[in-house]
Amino acid sequence: MLRARIAGIGMYVPKNVVTNNDLARVMDTSDEWIQERTGIKERRYATPFEDTTTTMGVEAARVAMERAGVAANDIDFIIFSTISPDYYFPGCGVLAQRALGITEIGALDIRNQCSGFIYALSVADQFIKTGMYKNILLMASETHSYGLDFSNRGRNVSVIFGDGAGAVVLQPIISDGSPGSASRGILSTHLHSDGSQAEILSMINPGFHVGKFVPEKKPAKPDQPYGGLFITKELLEKEDIYPFMDGQSVFKKAIVKFPEVILEALKANNLQVSDINLVIPHQANLRISQMMQHQLKLRNDQVYNNIQKYGNTTAASIPIALCEAWENGKVKDNDLICLAAFGSGFTWASALMRW
Numbered sequence: 001m002l003r004a005r006i007a008g009i010g011m012y013v014p015k016n017v018v019t020n021n022d023l024a025r026v027m028d029t030s031d032e033w034i035q036e037r038t039g040i041k042e043r044r045y046a047t048p049f050e051d052t053t054t055t056m057g058v059e060a061a062r063v064a065m066e067r068a069g070v071a072a073n074d075i076d077f078i079i080f081s082t083i084s085p086d087y088y089f090p091g092c093g094v095l096a097q098r099a100l101g102i103t104e105i106g107a108l109d110i111r112n113q114c115s116g117f118i119y120a121l122s123v124a125d126q127f128i129k130t131g132m133y134k135n136i137l138l139m140a141s142e143t144h145s146y147g148l149d150f151s152n153r154g155r156n157v158s159v160i161f162g163d164g165a166g167a168v169v170l171q172p173i174i175s176d177g178s179p180g181s182a183s184r185g186i187l188s189t190h191l192h193s194d195g196s197q198a199e200i201l202s203m204i205n206p207g208f209h210v211g212k213f214v215p216e217k218k219p220a221k222p223d224q225p226y227g228g229l230f231i232t233k234e235l236l237e238k239e240d241i242y243p244f245m246d247g248q249s250v251f252k253k254a255i256v257k258f259p260e261v262i263l264e265a266l267k268a269n270n271l272q273v274s275d276i277n278l279v280i281p282h283q284a285n286l287r288i289s290q291m292m293q294h295q296l297k298l299r300n301d302q303v304y305n306n307i308q309k310y311g312n313t314t315a316a317s318i319p320i321a322l323c324e325a326w327e328n329g330k331v332k333d334n335d336l337i338c339l340a341a342f343g344s345g346f347t348w349a350s351a352l353m354r355w
């Protein structure tokens, strides 16, 4: 059976470092509060007129492609995961395709928030397994800093998020007869969602929901156009144009679902927690990762976190962390790697792979 493997990985983060003290100068927060509640020390912000979600994804892709030893004309499918696209439409997939000089292959955009990378990986995995594609370029990139509320009202959200991108090239595994080679690659992916609390972590505008959507917290007035396509002065004055998060509710759900979806992946492959070499959790909050680690009784060297440096980069956080771990020699051939994510939607997912 064909299996997909990551043949090359790359990352890109903007050069602009924003510390907690930088944020404390524009809103009522502190380095102490942010570090204690999230573990974050600094994050990167895109440079206006230089970095966009697409350009960052493309920079990461160039590195991944070079490491995979593939050229633009070898790529036969593109997947781009983001919740912060350059345009409302078309998606970043075709913009990246143009920037990389790739013509007339398929390009798919995925918007599954924090679990977007694993969802995209799962889609790519299916295409490779069926033999349909041989070189899939997967980019995950986010530019949050252009759309955050930097007033006190938005401080619980804005201190968390950062910008950046990761990319991988996926290829079918080639069994070269060396020990263990046949068991390498993506072993399984596990995708979940529950839309019953969709607005609990959301950005509702711009949208097409004129006067009709669920949130009890702010019912739209029926006599008033309210969707993002009707951008009125009144709309711009409301916080609805910014991301909203009920942080505590998200936190409580995350610390249940992270361990659950990791155990699901292990069970599906008849493996144990002790078999894992490295868990790369979505970098939502260091405390969430630590609680997951504690519940699964994982050693420190079995979990990789870099939220301290980059904040939460949503879909990009896992490929950035995986890339950095690999560059630091913490991901080695034949290692068992588990990716896990939870976030807005809610959506959550895991992937188990033998590197």
Ligand code: UT7
Binding pocket: 028, 029, 030, 033, 034, 037, 038, 114, 155, 156, 157, 159, 160, 201, 246, 247, 248, 250, 251, 254, 283, 284, 285, 288, 312, 314, 342, 343, 344
């Ligand atoms: O990746 C997507 C998934 N997202 C997540 O997984 C995020 C999950 N949630 C969290 O990480 C945490 O809930 C936060 C970090 C967002 C917030 O931490 P918290 O410990 O849950 O704080 P809180 O929202 O309960 O607020 C506690 C206090 C409040 O003040 P009062 O009412 O106790 O006086 C907030 O107003 O902290 C205040 N606060 C802040 N203070 C300083 C909220 N944000 C800030 C801030 N700086 N940035």
